[in-house]
Amino acid sequence: LRINETNNRSSQIFDMNHLKECIESDHVCQGGRLELIIDTKMNFGLFHKNALKCSICDHATNLTNFPTRSNGIQEPNHCIYSAGAISGIGYDATHFLLSLLGLSTPHRANFYKQVHNLYDQLFYFAHQDFLCLIDDVRRANQCELNVVMDLTVSLDGTWKKRGHQSLYGMVFLIEAESGALGQFVARQFVADNLSRTIRRMDSSSHSQFVA
Ligand SMILES: [Zn+2]
Numbered sequence: 651l652r653i654n655e656t657n658n659r660s661s662q663i664f665d666m667n668h669l670k671e672c673i674e675s676d677h678v679c680q681g682g683r684l685e686l687i688i689d690t691k692m693n694f695g696l697f698h699k700n701a702l703k704c705s706i707c708d709h710a711t712n713l714t715n716f717p718t719r720s721n722g723i724q725e726p727n728h729c730i731y732s733a734g735a736i737s738g739i740g741y742d743a744t745h746f747l748l749s750l751l752g753l754s755t756p757h758r759a760n761f762y763k764q765v766h767n768l769y770d771q772l773f774y775f776a777h778q779d780f781l782c783l784i785d786d787v788r789r790a791n792q793c794e795l796n797v798v799m800d801l802t803v804s805l806d807g808t809w810k811k812r813g814h815q816s817l818y819g820m821v822f823l824i825e826a827e828s829g830a831l832g833q834f835v836a837r838q839f840v841a842d843n844l845s846r847t848i849r850r851m852d853s854s855s856h857s858q859f860v861a
Pocket residue numbers: 677678679682704705706707708709
C-alpha cells in the first residue's frame with residue numbers, strides 16, 4: 651500500500667474492520683500495489699472520502715473512513731453529536747480537543763442543530779411515555795378521558811448545577827397511589843453562544859424540554 655503526498659495535515663479516524671474489508675476486497679492487478687489517495691473530496695466533519703487506486707491499471711475505488719450511510723448523519727459525526735448531547739460539553743471544548751489531534755469538527759451550526767435534534771427526540775420519547783403512563787393511571791382509577799382526575803403526587807428533582815447557572819436537570823413525578831408515574835424535565839442551556847445559535851435556527855427546533 652502506497653500513500654500519496656498531501657500538503658495539509660489531515661488526521662482521520664478509521665473503522666479498522668471497514669478498512670480491512672475494503673483493502674481485502676479491492677481490485678489490484680497481478681504484481682500491482684494499492685495506492686491510497688487521501689481526501690478525494692472535502693471531508694464533512696470527521697467523515698472522509700478517500701480512494702484506493704491500482705498501481706498498474708489506475709482503477710480507483712472509493713474508500714471512506716467509516717461505512718457510508720446512504721441517508722442521515724455519518725457515524726463518526728453522529729458519535730460527536732451524541733457525546734455533546736450526553737455530556738453537555740459545548741462546541742468550543744469539542745473543537746479544541748479534536749483540533750489537537752488534527753481532526754476537524756463539524757461546523758458549529760450543524761453541531762448545535764444535531765445536538766438539539768437529539769434532545770427533541772428524547773423529549774418526544776419521554777412525552778409519549780408520559781402519555782402512556784397517564785392512560786395507565788386513568789385506567790387504574792377507571793377515570794373517563796374528559797374528567798379531570800384528582801391525584802396526589804410527589805415531585806423531586808436534581809440539577810447538574812444549582813441556581814441560574816443550571817445546564818440541565820431532571821424531575822421525577824410519582825403518583826402516590828400506584829407509584830407508577832415518572833417523568834423528567836431536561837432543560838439544556840449550553841454555555842457557549844446558545845442564544846446566538848437559537849437565533850439562527852427555526853422556532854420549531856429549539857423547544858424547551860418541559861412536559
Ligand atoms: Zn488493476
